[in-house]
Amino acid sequence: MESLPHCETLLLEKQGPTLFVTINRPDVRNAMSLQMVAELSTxxxxxxxDLQIRAVVVRGSxxxxxxxxxxKDMAGARSQKSAEGEADPFYRLNRAFGQMIQQVNESSKVVIAITEGAVMGGGFGLACVSDVALAGPTSKFGMPETSLGVIPAQIAPFVVERIGLTQARRLALLGLRINADEACRLGIVHQAAESENELEEMLTQVLDRIRHCAPVATAETKALLHRVGHEAMSGLLDSAAEKFAEAIRGSEGAEGTMAFMQKRPPAWAESNE
Structure with missing residues (x-):
């Protein structure tokens, strides 16, 4: 990717193999508009x-x-009238969000969510599709939809995948709000920091670990993990064995093996571009 796309609701910054995506609507606590959904998708x-980008850090301003x-988008959809043959505007708005978080969920990149302050509704869903989620001390997580008379339509399946049906039921049906420590216990986030400095240190450690892992092997591993539970185990293991054979014969497998034998870091661990 030669240049980053122009975005009005997001701040984008590339640092080495990492793309930092900052949701930038602080006046509304970074509420997710249709424009933001479209820009995240883009x-x-x-x-x-883009093989140069190996990780994406998503956080809010x-x-x-x-x-x-x-x-405001909800109110706008309410005022719209569906033309004959067109989908309901509320359906379009809700489904566009679901398509975006499915895209983030299935991205070949390692997606890291840095959660602070409000992590509600769609923001909660976005955190639940990250590969690594880190929480700051101010984080408050929740699915408040039922208390507003609506349903967590697009995020509920991803929440169930993240923490299981039992805990998802409790959070969704009671409209609970929980802190970072409980979010960590439930598995919504992987680590909870006690200070902003500790949060940044956690992020630095995660990015360092990503640098030590081969980019193509990491992407293939993520794709394999997503197939578990959706395919018959025997066929899945057959396919995984084929992927393993490709990997070990490929350039990353050759470099990784050689680096191990020579007791040196592999080439991808030394790359800062």
Whole structure:
């Protein structure tokens, strides 16, 4: 990717093999508008085939991750009338968000969510499709939809995948709000920091570990993990064995083996470009 796409709701910055995506609507606690959904989708589409980008860090500006859907967009959809043969505007708005978080979920990149302040509704869903989620001390997580008379339509399946049906039921049906420590216990986030400095140190350690892992092997591993539970085990293991054979014969497998024998870091661990 020669240049980053222009975005109005996101701040984009590439540092070495990492793309930092900052949700930038602090006046509304980074509530997710249709424009933001479209811009996030565009960013993830454009980086998918960019082998130089290995990780994406998603965070929010102004002390909040994302407070959920934008009420203005909801009001706008309410005022729209569906033309004959067109989908309901509420359906279009909701489904566009679901397509975006599915895209983030299935991205070949390692997606890291840095959660602070409000992590609600759609923001909660976005955190649940990250590969690594880190929480700051101010984080508050929740699925408040039922308390607003609506349903967590697009995020609920991803929450169930993240923490299991039992805990998802409790959070969704009671509209609970929980802190970072409980989110960590439930498996929504992997680590909870006690300070902003500790949060940044955690992120640095995660990015360092990503640098030590081969990019193609990492992408193939993520794809394999997503297939578990959706395919018959025997066929899945047959396919995985084929992928293993390709990997060990490929350039990364050769370099990784040689680096191990020569007791040196592999080439991808030394790359800062």
């Amino acid at each position: 960013v993830f589409s454009e980086i998918e085939s 102004g002390g909040h991750f994302c407070a959920g859907g934008d009420i």
